[in-house]
Amino acid sequence: MSTGRRIGAAIVVVALVAVGAVLGLRTVLDSLDSVPSGESCSAGGYQLDTQQAVVASQMVGVVLTRQLPERAAVLVLMAGLQESKLRNLGAGDGDRDSVGVLQQRPSQGWGTIQQLSDVHFATGAFLTALVKVPGWQTMPSADAVQAVQISADGNAYAKHEPEAQALSDAFTGAKPAALNCVFPKPTVVATTAQVAAQIVADLPIATPTTSATSISVAGASWPTAAWFVANGDRLGVESVAYADRTWTRGKGWRTTTAGSGAVVATMHQ
Secondary structure (H helix, E strand, C coil), X not given: CCHXXXXXXXXXXXXXXXXXXXXXXXXXXXXXXXXXXXXXXXXXXXXXXXXXXXXXXXXXXXXXXXXXXXHHHHHHHHHHHHHHCCXXXXXXXXXXXXXXXXXXXXXXXXXXXXXXXXXXXXXXXXHHHHCCCCCCCCCCHHHHHHHHHCCCCHHHHHHHHHHHHHHHHHHXXXXXXXXXXXXXXXXXXXXXXXXXXXXXXXXXXXXXXXXXXXXXECCCCHHHHHHHHHCHHHHCEXXXXXXXXXXXXXXXXXXXXXXXXXXXXXXXX
16 A cells, blocks of 8 residues: 555544544433533423422422312413413513513402412412313313413413423323432522421322431322422432432432332431
């Protein structure tokens, strides 16, 4: 082989190695897209921050407490995504006198500013109006939401349906371990009694059993596990165990060999 051909062959080999390296790196990066990083959460490929996850957990908790079908959770989440991006907006942060996660207006009879600033109250007000809409279970989702919200552009809700469905699947437990949050360390660490009181206020569950470092909820399932994960940053949850899965704040969900019949959350030490 001539010197020129050897050089040409060497260039081809180097190019192929470089391409392979790039493709390999791209594969690794693509695999990381579905894993939350920093202080963030993901569900069904959709990203949200820990504050949005808290709001979503509270909204779906109201649906579960009222024993409404999952469709109700999808619809109220669609409204929340469009109206506030799942943020509990204060007075003056929204349009005109709109307030809260659903941007409901006191002047339109939804409630007082203080009431509508409570995610539970705001969600409950939406659901009370929703179940009065004839055919809400089967009509197009955006139409059902618009019948409640009476927005200037009712079509805007439709684009949020896939994300709302993914969040609903995660928080209702339709898909196990579907909510994954990762954060380097909790913002604060609450007492186990405080955590127990908050989850009982949000979800229809039995009274938890607490120790100095853990909260155990017998008879609970994936909605309870998802709540602990969503609220982990603001309350100081270190890990959550249920069935054959364990979640930790630094790594997310992992499959484990030892199963748990109760949902057990351990606090950060």
